[in-house]
Amino acid sequence: MKQHCGYAAIIGRPNVGKSTLLNHLIGQKLSITSRKPQTTRHRLLGIKTQDNTQFIYVDTPGLHQRQGHAMNRYLNRAAISSLVGVDVVVWVVEASKWTQEDDHVLSILRDHSSNIPVILAINKVDQLADRELLLPFIAQLQDKYSFSDIFPISALRGINLSELEQKIATYLPESEWHFPEDQLTDRSERFLVAEIVREKLIRRLGEELPYRLTVQVEHFADEEGLAHISALIWVERDSQKAIVIGKQGQLLKQVGTEAREAIVELLGRKVFLQLWVKVRAGWSDDERALRQLGYTDQER
Numbered sequence: 001m002k003q004h005c006g007y008a009a010i011i012g013r014p015n016v017g018k019s020t021l022l023n024h025l026i027g028q029k030l031s032i033t034s035r036k037p038q039t040t041r042h043r044l045l046g047i048k049t050q051d052n053t054q055f056i057y058v059d060t061p062g063l064h065q066r067q068g069h070a071m072n073r074y075l076n077r078a079a080i081s082s083l084v085g086v087d088v089v090v091w092v093v094e095a096s097k098w099t100q101e102d103d104h105v106l107s108i109l110r111d112h113s114s115n116i117p118v119i120l121a122i123n124k125v126d127q128l129a130d131r132e133l134l135l136p137f138i139a140q141l142q143d144k145y146s147f148s149d150i151f152p153i154s155a156l157r158g159i160n161l162s163e164l165e166q167k168i169a170t171y172l173p174e175s176e177w178h179f180p181e182d183q184l185t186d187r188s189e190r191f192l193v194a195e196i197v198r199e200k201l202i203r204r205l206g207e208e209l210p211y212r213l214t215v216q217v218e219h220f221a222d223e224e225g226l227a228h229i230s231a232l233i234w235v236e237r238d239s240q241k242a243i244v245i246g247k248q249g250q251l252l253k254q255v256g257t258e259a260r261e262a263i264v265e266l267l268g269r270k271v272f273l274q275l276w277v278k279v280r281a282g283w284s285d286d287e288r289a290l291r292q293l294g295y296t297d298q299e300r
């Protein structure tokens with residue numbers, strides 16, 4: 001049987017459900033998700049090999065409109081560069097909810113995706129009170145761009161995802177596989193561990209979460225079947241440090257417990273996890289500091 005292998009970029013504004021979709025397509029949790037926009041900050045490859053096809057999904061940070069800030073500029077650059085060289089784009093929007101940020105994504109697609117087929121995935125259809133509303137919404141979108149296909153989906157409930165996947169497969173060229181069959185991601189365990197800690201913080205802190213918080217794994221060593229991990233949680237102010245630590249250290253302790261459990265599941269071995277909170281003023285508006293914390297522009 002002939003092999004097919006190629007790249008599919010999943011793009012869209014923040015919070016439309018890109019990471020949820022990726023996790024479902026891969027069948028395993030790789031990308032962190034939350035109700036708060038801008039959860040995804042790094043580009044990540046999710047790889048799935050099934051029968052004669054290897055899907056390589058490129059998860060991108062939600063495209064942001066505010067260009068001024070170094071962090072937003074980084075996010076936009078990462079999202080745009082993820083379109084380069086892909087075989088198909090899956091653009092995720094939310095059913096019947098169109099925002100200015102969707103328009104921003106549209107203009108980026110017009111400028112950067114010529115000749116690449118774009119599949120429109122209209123997500124969160126489970127939330128629609130009235131399915132009839134979809135038809136005029138689809139008609140409006142068709143006026144804006146010439147999509148190769150349109151799928152109403154629910155990434156959360158798994159609606160229409162296998163149909164979407166089958167369609168994506170048709171755009172992947174005949175090719176040798178680029179990754180071993182059992183590989184799930186191009187990211188290191190270190191990276192995934194930092195993402196887990198960040199996800200637990202986001203979930204615990206909710207609206208109180210410092211917008212510019214980041215996590216860096218400082219130490220990761222295996223000793224006698226036990227992974228010793230220490231991670232730094234970077235914030236910008238002392239007041240934010242106090243929020244992250246919580247009363248008598250309670251919040252950080254809970255985050256540590258939840259993160260440790262998830263890391264054990266990911267690594268399949270015992271874990272000793274230490275978390276430290278550190279303050280570094282203005283890091284997220286400083287290009288050099290961003291690079292030191294791992295926000296590098298990378299090429300495939």
Ligand SMILES: Nc1nc2c(ncn2[C@@H]2O[C@H](COP(=O)(O)OP(=O)(O)OP(=O)(O)O)[C@@H](O)[C@H]2O)c(=O)[nH]1
Nearest residue numbers: 015016017018019020034038039040062154155156
């Ligand atoms: N009801 C419903 N909620 C969904 C669906 N898909 C995703 N969500 C929710 O939408 C929120 C955002 O999902 P994410 O997958 O983190 O969104 P994202 O586009 O990756 O967000 P960024 O990382 O900010 O770019 C989460 O609370 C998800 O549970 C869906 O099909 N239906």
